[in-house]
Amino acid sequence: MFKRAAFAxxxxxxxxxxxxAQQQPPAPSPAQILAAAPKAHWRAVDPDRTLxxxxxxxxxxIELSPAFAPNHLxxxxxxxxxxxxxxxxxxxxxxxxxxxxxxxxxxxxxxxSIGSAKPALPAEFTRKSADGVVxxxxxxxxxxxxxxxxxxxxxxxxxxxxxxTWLVHCYGTVAVARGxxxxxxxxxxxxxxNGHAPRHLDRNMxxxxxxxxxxxxxxxxxxxxGAMGFYSMEGQRTPISRVRFASELPEAQRIPLEAxxxxxxxxxxxxxxxxNRKDAFFQVPAGGIDVCNxxxxxxxx
Amino acid sequence: MFKRAAFAxxxxxxxxxxxxAQQQPPAPSPAQILAAAPKAHWRAVDPDRTLxxxxxxxxxxIELSPAFAPNHLxxxxxxxxxxxxxxxxxxxxxxxxxxxxxxxxxxxxxxxSIGSAKPALPAEFTRKSADGVVxxxxxxxxxxxxxxxxxxxxxxxxxxxxxxTWLVHCYGTVAVARGxxxxxxxxxxxxxxNGHAPRHLDRNMxxxxxxxxxxxxxxxxxxxxGAMGFYSMEGQRTPISRVRFASELPEAQRIPLEAxxxxxxxxxxxxxxxxNRKDAFFQVPAGGIDVCNxxxxxxxx
Numbered sequence: 001m002f003k004r005a006a007f008a009x010x011x012x013x014x015x016x017x018x019x020x021a022q023q024q025p026p027a028p029s030p031a032q033i034l035a036a037a038p039k040a041h042w043r044a045v046d047p048d049r050t051l052x053x054x055x056x057x058x059x060x061x062i063e064l065s066p067a068f069a070p071n072h073l074x075x076x077x078x079x080x081x082x083x084x085x086x087x088x089x090x091x092x093x094x095x096x097x098x099x100x101x102x103x104x105x106x107x108x109x110x111x112x113s114i115g116s117a118k119p120a121l122p123a124e125f126t127r128k129s130a131d132g133v134v135x136x137x138x139x140x141x142x143x144x145x146x147x148x149x150x151x152x153x154x155x156x157x158x159x160x161x162x163x164x165t166w167l168v169h170c171y172g173t174v175a176v177a178r179g180x181x182x183x184x185x186x187x188x189x190x191x192x193x194n195g196h197a198p199r200h201l202d203r204n205m206x207x208x209x210x211x212x213x214x215x216x217x218x219x220x221x222x223x224x225x226g227a228m229g230f231y232s233m234e235g236q237r238t239p240i241s242r243v244r245f246a247s248e249l250p251e252a253q254r255i256p257l258e259a260x261x262x263x264x265x266x267x268x269x270x271x272x273x274x275x276n277r278k279d280a281f282f283q284v285p286a287g288g289i290d291v292c293n294x295x296x297x298x299x300x301x
Numbered sequence: 302m303f304k305r306a307a308f309a310x311x312x313x314x315x316x317x318x319x320x321x322a323q324q325q326p327p328a329p330s331p332a333q334i335l336a337a338a339p340k341a342h343w344r345a346v347d348p349d350r351t352l353x354x355x356x357x358x359x360x361x362x363i364e365l366s367p368a369f370a371p372n373h374l375x376x377x378x379x380x381x382x383x384x385x386x387x388x389x390x391x392x393x394x395x396x397x398x399x400x401x402x403x404x405x406x407x408x409x410x411x412x413x414s415i416g417s418a419k420p421a422l423p424a425e426f427t428r429k430s431a432d433g434v435v436x437x438x439x440x441x442x443x444x445x446x447x448x449x450x451x452x453x454x455x456x457x458x459x460x461x462x463x464x465x466t467w468l469v470h471c472y473g474t475v476a477v478a479r480g481x482x483x484x485x486x487x488x489x490x491x492x493x494x495n496g497h498a499p500r501h502l503d504r505n506m507x508x509x510x511x512x513x514x515x516x517x518x519x520x521x522x523x524x525x526x527g528a529m530g531f532y533s534m535e536g537q538r539t540p541i542s543r544v545r546f547a548s549e550l551p552e553a554q555r556i557p558l559e560a561x562x563x564x565x566x567x568x569x570x571x572x573x574x575x576x577n578r579k580d581a582f583f584q585v586p587a588g589g590i591d592v593c594n595x596x597x598x599x600x601x602x
Contacts, residue, residue, distance in 0.1 A: 095517035096472050125584070141442045143591040171397050171497040180581050195520070196472040196497050196594065200578060200587040216396035216524040219496070223517040277501060283426070283483050286501040290444040290591075293497060 027278035030270055034297060037266040042299070043153075045212065045257040047246035049073065051080065052255075053101075053214075054241045055090070060214035061246075061255065061301075062174050062192075067133050067152050068167050069124045069208040072176055075117050076187040076208070077245065082115040084188065085243035093221040094229025096195030100177055101240060103188035105230070114188060123182040124206045129163040136262035138271060140288045144168075144199045148291035150262040154210055155291050157202065167207035170197045170292035172215045176206040194219040197292040212257060212298050255301040262296075270295050328579035331571055335598060338567040343600070344454075346513065346558040348547035350374065352381065353556075354402075354515075355542045356391070361515035362547075362556065362602075363475050363493075368434050368453050369468050370425045370509040373477055376418050377488040377509070378546070383416040385489065386544035394522045395530025397496030401478055402541060404489040406531070415489060424483040425507045430464040437563035439572060441589045445469075445500045449592035451563040455511055456592050458503065468508035471498045471593035473516045477507040495520040498593040513558060513599050556602040563597075571596050 028036070051062040064073050079085065085102060088110060092100035104110040127133070130151060135158065137149035145157035151165055155173070158165040169175065173193045178185030185206055192211055211218065226232030246254045260267055274295055276285035329337070350365040365374050380386065386403060389411060393401035405411040428434070431452060436459065438450035446458035452466055456474070459466045470476065474494045479486030486507055493512055512519065527533030547555045561568055575596055577586035 093521075095520060123584075140444050143441050143443060143589045144587055182584050197591070199591060199594070200575070200583075202587070203585040204583050219396060220394075220521050220523055222521050274501070280481050282501075282505050283424075284504040286445055286503070288444045290498070290500060293500070 027273070028269075029279075030273055030295065033266060033269050033273065034260070034299075037260065037264075041261050041264045041266045042258040043261050045259050045298075047254055049209075050212075050246040050257070051076075051209075051243060052246060052249070053085070053243045055217060055238055056241070057217045057238070058214055060217055061212045061257070062209050063153065063212050063259070064174075064209035065152060065154055065167060065207070068127055068154070069176070069206050071121050072124055072185070072187050072206050072208050075121055078117040079114065079187055080243050080245055081248070082117070083242075084112060084114060084117065085240050087239065087241075088112065089237035089239045090218075090221060090231075091189075091224075091237060092191070092228065092230045093194070093224050095223045097193070097198060097229065098191040099194050099218045099221060100189060100191040102177075102190055114186070117188075118186055120184050120186050121206075123178075123185070125182070125203050126164050126166040128165075130158055130165040133165065134261065134263050135165065136267065138289065138291065138294070140275070140290070142291060144202060150267075150294065150296065153259050153262065153296060154207070155294060155296070157291070166203050168197070168291060169193050169199055169201045169205070169207065170210070171195070171219075172211040173197075173207055174209045174211060175201070176208055178205065192218050197290075199292075212259070213255075213301060257298055257300045260297045270297070328574070329570075330580075331574055331596065334567060334570050334574065335561070335600075338561070338565075342562055342565045342567045343559040344562050346560050346599075348555055350510075351513075351547040351558070352377075352510075352544060353547060353550070354386070354544045356518060356539055357542070358518045358539070359515055361518055362513045362558070363510050364454070364513050364560070365475075365510035366453060366455055366468060366508070369428055369455070370477070370507050372422050373425055373486070373488050373507050373509050376422055379418040380415065380488055381544050381546055382549070383418070384543075385413060385415060385418065386541050388540065388542075389413065390538035390540045391519075391522060391532075392490075392525075392538060393492070393529065393531045394495070394519075394525050396524045398494070398499060398530065399492040400495050400519045400522060401490060401492040403478075403491055415487070418489075419487055421485050421487050422507075424479075424486070426483070426504050427465050427467040429466075431459060431466040434466065435562065435564050436466065437568065439590065439592065439595070441576070441591070443592060445503060451568075451595065451597065454560050454563065454597060455508070456595060456597070458592070467504055469498070469592060470494050470500055470502045470506070470508065471511070472496070472520075473512040474498075474508055475510045475512060476502070477509055479506070493519050498591075513560070514556075514602060558599055558601045561598045571598070 049064040053060040090101045142148040147158045155170045176185040177189035224231040352363040354361040391402045443449045448459045456471045477486040478490035525532040576590045
């Protein structure tokens, strides 16, 4: 896996064939598990809550959550439909923390009117329960929450005593930047996690979705040299050419993505295989998994 | 913290001064805790186990572990002193996984003799105990290990039943690439974690150290377009101009770094403050911390 991959693969194949000879079928690989998944285990990613953010380096595709951040999603729809983000830029890239974009810092020339969007919204940090959400718990320990799992396809946590449920900060999680007050965010600045999960932000920020495609583009941006990774020098910011909902584009121009549902055997098999890898490379199975290391597969595009 | 930082800071200062007026001293900030740390809470980073890897984008500084990977460290010393890495390159950048460098893939023209270094070493995945190591446990739950903490300044885990102790894969962790067999690594290829901690690699790889400075350089490298993020196209690889131990350079050219020791109150206060942030931005304290989110401060340079 790490060195001389071709050798590793052929040895694994050899071991697999030995296993067959001993009448122990080899454990299926993640690719085989996914290939065998029935159609019903996948869901189409809804174009009405899929954002395309176009940069000169490529397109970033974000799935948004209507169940956890309905008001922020509505406001974001207004902002996008009134072309608020077009011509703005990535304003921050802090190593092992977040990449942030949208509203320029106060007093800057690029500042734009937010049009008919709301300038601030009540926080949507958590949801009272997982009712109405596809909630799939995993049994593994977590450093931050009593229970973790996946909610509507997003990494999430839940308090089993109260039922309170929230989306968590993992690599690729997208959330709403805000000021000191909980109710000061609007969606004019968003951020995506570009490093190890900053889980202390959970229940303190309105998480609105996750990056499905193009996180490599955001994560490889040069880090900003200002405080907290803000770009402080002329020409460092990456311009955003346009942000659109997929549903705004003609159907032929949309990227038809499907996401694996989590309420089925395909997902539980994949997760178990990730918890305890079976290929010859691994000497010691992990025996557990961090919610931010779950495999949440996407296909198409 | 996230938006209009200046405002956030001034509000925090206002709240702090209110607290003073009410005769409740404000909680010290991490910077204040560090500034108050006595000299004995810091240790000089040993130049004999500090690597400088020079790229055109800048210098990456890595601290190596003599306690967990003594044989790999010896072999790496031979490789570095015989200039094995000079002129080789970064060969892999896989998003949210690892950046890897050194030995080109088999059959490539850049391949170099390993000189008097050993071509393969017995695995150093774990250590029988934490004896002889500065081991600082934290009480927090972990998805992968029964106990986690810091060993000699590196994020680590321990099995309290057997005493077995190992360094863990966090953002910036440096380890030895290998083939399928456990005993096939030598140090000719090393990797650093560039995303969310791939903790399933713990106890399966020889972890040799961590990046103290310059992880931003490695993490912002463009991702490789080949399988597993290997660079498959001409000109994509970043050349390594030279790799040296700090102790090989004249003293005036060394970067004198100090690392906070973890067996003291400064570290425990810092960790507690990270577990439960006190500034006005946070509505809900996390109440716990992931071993890969610990603050392991470095100063100097």
